Amino acid sequence: MPATTIHFVRHGKVYNPNHVLYERLPGYHLSQRGARMAAATARFLALNPATQSVSALYTSPLERAQETAGIIRDQINLGRRERGERPLDLIEDGRLIEAGNEFRGKRIGRGDGALWRDGNWRLLTNLMRPSWGESYQSIAGRVSDFVREQLEHRPGEQIIVVSHESPIWSFRHMLETGRPEHNMLLRRTALASVTSVTFESGSGSVLGITYADPAARLA
Template sequence: MTTAEHVIIYADGGSRGNPGVAGSGTVVYAADGRTVLRDIVYVVGKKATNNVAEYHGMLRGLEAARDLGARRVEMFMDSKLVVEQMSGRWKIKHPDMQALALEARRIAESFDSVSYTWVPRARNAAADALSNQAMDAAAAGADPGIVGETVADTPASAAGSQVGSPAHWAGATSRPTRFVLLRHGQTAMSAAKQYSGHSDPELTDLGHEQARAAARALRERGDIDVIVSSPLTRCRQTAAAVAEELGLEVEIIDTLIEQDFGAWEGKTFEEAHALNPQQHDEWLADPSIAPPGGESLQKLHSRIRNTRRELQQRYEGQTVLVVSHVSPIKSFVRQTIDAGPHVVARMFLDLASLSVVEFFGDAGARVGSCLRVFNDTAHLRSSR
């Protein structure tokens, strides 16, 4: 078993409902801050608070450090409350947290030194992602306890197997690259049901409201590492709302732009069809045919596939928020389920909807990708 004199721990916890289903995630690194010694996914229970879950994340880290024979421990969390209480600067009034803090201090006595440091949520993304896996497992009925753990020196066939994670049945031994796909909010053209490809309208008031609702939902989700966006204004504005909420920067990627509808730009379906019914019908039936002066679905799919592969390589094992349009998002989903172009017409994407797909990088995975969520609009109920 791996041992380590000095470990660096990132821990987090969360609750859906507060109190509600709760879980924690913990990542234990070697002293270099890069080599992962332990990943721990822990179900706290069906009715616990965020703060209690965060304490459990810290506790699992301290237990792992003890098992690793550590003498020096550095703990990093995005919970100001836990950091200040464990540092002795704030009082602990909640009885559940008093008991957890006492247990933590008993373990800490076995180390030469322990420090507790606050970090912003964006720097705690790995532990945050594990805590969300734990909450998923809790919601699925898992009992309190560790439901997923990767241990250094564990055989590759067993490493990374986690309850509630596609990695288990996919045969993957590493974290997938997750793409959270956000369609932009409403514009005047989308409200009028016009083809809006390379046109550049701004969000309406409702569109801004939808973007803020999506941003709040993504903040609660808490596992976004990177934000990338189409260059068009409607996506930039949607991405900016999320970036402000999460404290992240937005990277503009030109190839995430919508399909070019050419001569049909600004027309409704009926208007475009009336211009040349046969040509419009052929375009709908054949992905290799482009609108007059525009871009074919086949060409769009090729550029989005290349963009996805490039992003997966650059941000392997991370969660990337992609703010884009209907056609690019459908292309991501099509790649995920390894389907032909016929599926595109059978998907519907609402404005400001969220979809989630994952791609596994290891060559030994039996399944290379997984669709987790499609067209989620629960966050928009208050905006309608």
């Protein structure tokens, strides 16, 4: 059976001077540091013999993910053009979007709009559920649907996916433990990191999971 590898990349650092919990809000872009993080990860992927042969590049519809994916695309396409290969395009997929969160638009800190005002703290009743937004079951389920589709239509290929911390970790936790519920404080999904999952294309069995943090020195 051929093996399919999906490389899940978390977006780079976001420009957010007011410390807003932006979740799915529009208008939140990579900071200058975030762009450098994305560039470091792009170089890492472009130099990796496996991802040099990537066949598709998917992204969440949110700006920070699309900007990260665009930097990766441009770097990988340099090599593809030199080899006479067709450049990659970005493919947007809503299943890769950030988790829904009832705290969207709130600020971390004090003053008007702060997270801890107006009784918002009452939503923090269960770190494993979570109790303040989209369930981990829902998050992992939509990523699973995306992955099953890739295994069916792109067997044996290398695929890059740019998404967000919660979808990437919820899916990985489900693969490793059988359940997506987890303590969000214990995630291992750094900004611009790469979580690579290799599947047997026919059965969908997991053959291996690796993790890399190419932008660690920029964090």
